[in-house]
Amino acid sequence: xxxxxxxxxxxxxxxxxxxxxxxxxxxxxxxxxxxxxxxxxxxxxxxxxxxxxxxxxxxxxxxxxxxxxxxxxxxxxxxxxxxxxxxxxxxxxxxxxxxxxxxxxxxxxxxxxxxxxxxxxxxxxxxxxxxxxxxxxxxxxxxxxxxxxxxxxxxxxxxxxxxxxxxxxxxxxxxxxxxxxxxxxxxxxxxxxxxxxxxxxxxxxxxxxxxxxxxxxxxxxxxxxxxxxxxxxxxxxxxxxxxxxxxxxxxxxxxxxxxxxxxxxxxxxxxxxxxxxxxxxxxxxxxxxxxxxxxxxxxxxxxxxxxxxxxxxxxx
Amino acid sequence: xxxxxxxxxxxxxxxxxxxxxxxxxxxxxxxxxxxxxxxxxxxxxxxxxxxxxxxxxxxxxxxxxxxxxxxxxxxxxxxxxxxxxxxxxxxxxxxxxxxxxxxxxxxxxxxxxxxxxxxxxxxxxxxxxxxxxxxxxxxxxxxxxxxxxxxxxxxxxxxxxxxxxxxxxxxxxxxxxxxxxxxxxxxxxxxxxxxxxxxxxxxxxxxxxxxxxxxxxxxxxxxxxxxxxxxxxxxxxxxxxxxxxxxxxxxxxxxxxxxxxxxxxxxxxxxxxxxxxxxxxxxxxxxxxxxxxxxxxxxxxxxxxxxxxxxxxxxxxxx
Numbered sequence: 001x002x003x004x005x006x007x008x009x010x011x012x013x014x015x016x017x018x019x020x021x022x023x024x025x026x027x028x029x030x031x032x033x034x035x036x037x038x039x040x041x042x043x044x045x046x047x048x049x050x051x052x053x054x055x056x057x058x059x060x061x062x063x064x065x066x067x068x069x070x071x072x073x074x075x076x077x078x079x080x081x082x083x084x085x086x087x088x089x090x091x092x093x094x095x096x097x098x099x100x101x102x103x104x105x106x107x108x109x110x111x112x113x114x115x116x117x118x119x120x121x122x123x124x125x126x127x128x129x130x131x132x133x134x135x136x137x138x139x140x141x142x143x144x145x146x147x148x149x150x151x152x153x154x155x156x157x158x159x160x161x162x163x164x165x166x167x168x169x170x171x172x173x174x175x176x177x178x179x180x181x182x183x184x185x186x187x188x189x190x191x192x193x194x195x196x197x198x199x200x201x202x203x204x205x206x207x208x209x210x211x212x213x214x215x216x217x218x219x220x221x222x223x224x225x226x227x228x229x230x231x232x233x234x235x236x237x238x239x240x241x242x243x244x245x246x247x248x249x250x251x252x253x254x255x256x257x258x259x260x261x262x263x264x265x266x267x268x269x270x271x272x273x274x275x276x277x278x279x280x281x282x283x284x285x286x287x288x289x290x291x292x293x294x295x296x297x298x299x300x301x302x303x304x305x306x307x308x309x310x311x312x313x314x315x316x
Numbered sequence: 317x318x319x320x321x322x323x324x325x326x327x328x329x330x331x332x333x334x335x336x337x338x339x340x341x342x343x344x345x346x347x348x349x350x351x352x353x354x355x356x357x358x359x360x361x362x363x364x365x366x367x368x369x370x371x372x373x374x375x376x377x378x379x380x381x382x383x384x385x386x387x388x389x390x391x392x393x394x395x396x397x398x399x400x401x402x403x404x405x406x407x408x409x410x411x412x413x414x415x416x417x418x419x420x421x422x423x424x425x426x427x428x429x430x431x432x433x434x435x436x437x438x439x440x441x442x443x444x445x446x447x448x449x450x451x452x453x454x455x456x457x458x459x460x461x462x463x464x465x466x467x468x469x470x471x472x473x474x475x476x477x478x479x480x481x482x483x484x485x486x487x488x489x490x491x492x493x494x495x496x497x498x499x500x501x502x503x504x505x506x507x508x509x510x511x512x513x514x515x516x517x518x519x520x521x522x523x524x525x526x527x528x529x530x531x532x533x534x535x536x537x538x539x540x541x542x543x544x545x546x547x548x549x550x551x552x553x554x555x556x557x558x559x560x561x562x563x564x565x566x567x568x569x570x571x572x573x574x575x576x577x578x579x580x581x582x583x584x585x586x587x588x589x590x591x592x593x594x595x596x597x598x599x600x601x602x603x604x605x606x607x608x609x610x611x612x613x614x615x616x617x618x619x620x621x622x623x624x625x626x627x628x629x630x631x632x633x634x635x
Binding site for chain 2: 024025026029030032033034035036037039040041043044047050051097098101102104105106109119120122123124125126127129130131132133134135136137138140141142145146177180181184208209210234237238239240241244245267270271274275280284287291294295298299302306
């Protein structure tokens with residue numbers, strides 16, 4: 001009860017009573033929802049802090065550039081870093097062209113409400129929601145089982161599989177399908193910011209659609225394409241389930257040099273070390289170091305993408 | 317003026333170029349169809365091959381089986397024992413348990429944070445919350461699984477002393493963390509797209525700003541928030557690495573949330589490594605994958621449907 005009510009009733013005439021609703025200050029919903037934010041921030045801080053604390057001491061130039069020794073109890077993680085980079089490089093070569101062309105088709109060649117557009121968008125949305133282990137199964141069943149075995153049947157001697165086995169090419173192709181939606185969405189976002197007048201000017205000057213795409217649209221969309229590529233790399237470097245059976249290995253005495261080689265990878269390394277080390281205490285330092293390296297890599301990429309995206313939006 | 321020159325047009329090049337673009341654009345559509353075809357194909361023997369059906373027919377996977385004569389029929393997932401057992405129930409129960417814990421954890425936090433960010437926070441605070449959530453979203457699931465396995469399980473053990481160190485609760489909390497960004501992003505989107513006219517009308521009628529948020533905006537955005545929860549649930553069901561590392565991987569049927577569990581996705585991941593190509597076990601694992609695919613497909617369709625209906629309602633267009 002507040003003074004407003006009191007004043008109104010004491011000074012008004014008997015026939016009219018102005019009563020104002022007491023206005024509470026909404027502290028319960030505000031406080032509760034703010035608490036939710038705080039809990040999330042706190043948990044994030046605990047996780048990142050724990051990893052930074054235990055991992056920072058392990059990282060050194062030597063750690064990043066030397067191979068593992070002594071059953072992962074000492075040495076470095078260079079092969080895993082190399083394998084991860086090679087993996088996402090191949091993946092990017094596959095996913096960026098396909099993703100960009102798909103986005104261009106959706107934006108430039110079809111009407112927004114046509115049947116074709118809706119089917120493709122449905123496929124993209126569903127692709128984005130497929131569990132990563134299902135991608136792993138697909139990589140095994142399709143790339144290794146169908147394409148790989150098929151290539152072996154055509155090109156290799158029977159009984160000695162060359163392509164029908166886990167290989168870096170199959171793992172990166174599997175990842176490229178997984179990250180396709182990311183590239184498409186990012187590129188579309190960029191294409192939408194291109195002013196219509198620019199394209200119309202190009203057509204007015206006599207350019208064909210393809211020429212416009214090549215000379216006007218693509219350069220303008222470059223930040224978005226770059227963002228999409230960076231986000232795809234960040235996502236691809238972190239996924240483990242799709243590569244578990246399509247090419248990743250825990251310890252290899254060689255670095256992947258051919259397309260059908262297996263490879264070591266940061267995420268897979270973390271998984272195996274954490275779950276299958278004979279002595280977890282001894283491998284903990286390397287484990288934490290590897291996790292920190294993966295996290296730093298992922299965050300650096302994400303921040304680059306966020307920065308690019310905000311610059312793109314402010315330009316609009 | 318003369319510098320603006322485009323190369324003379326070549327009809328063949330134009331045609332080929334445009335055809336390339338249109339064909340490539342169907343890659344996503346082809347990919348999703350191929351995924352379904354090739355995963356389902358490897359599980360087909362379950363449906364027609366008698367030899368496979370001796371061990372793992374649909375009937376055997378759903379109902380209690382009397383594996384040893386004289387003993388009670390039971391549900392059991394033990395593909396690698398002398399008498400292979402392929403009941404799906406323990407895996408389904410495990411998956412649901414982890415997902416329930418994840419949602420109990422993620423929905424209040426995710427929706428609460430979204431409400432705060434969309435309705436109560438100042439612009440500066442909002443600009444701080446968004447990157448934090450994006451940071452959380454960027455953490456690879458293997459890192460969350462690692463943290464849950466190495467650190468969180470130990471803490472839980474010291475505080476509560478569960479029977480099993482790696483259990484459904486352990487994995488469920490980490491799973492919730494992975495789901496929060498999905499719920500937050502979509503719920504916040506839903507609330508910011510409530511038309512300003514609705515808010516203005518409520519304010520004009522005398523409601524305070526917080527009353528507008530809780531009694532007008534929130535109910536209006538409810539379908540979008542529901543969609544975010546549905547999609548988050550889909551992610552919780554399909555997530556692999558976190559449960560693989562932190563849930564104990566024991567196919568136990570129990571009501572307790574502090575027992576170990578074995579989820580569908582973790583089973584596939586754990587057993588695919590040693591399965592014999594083309595064996596019954598192999599077929600069953602691909603069958604599990606097909607089930608996962610269909611389930612997340614349905615969930616995505618449901619979420620999309622709600623969202624498109626919402627867009628129609630507010631913006632009057634079909635997106």
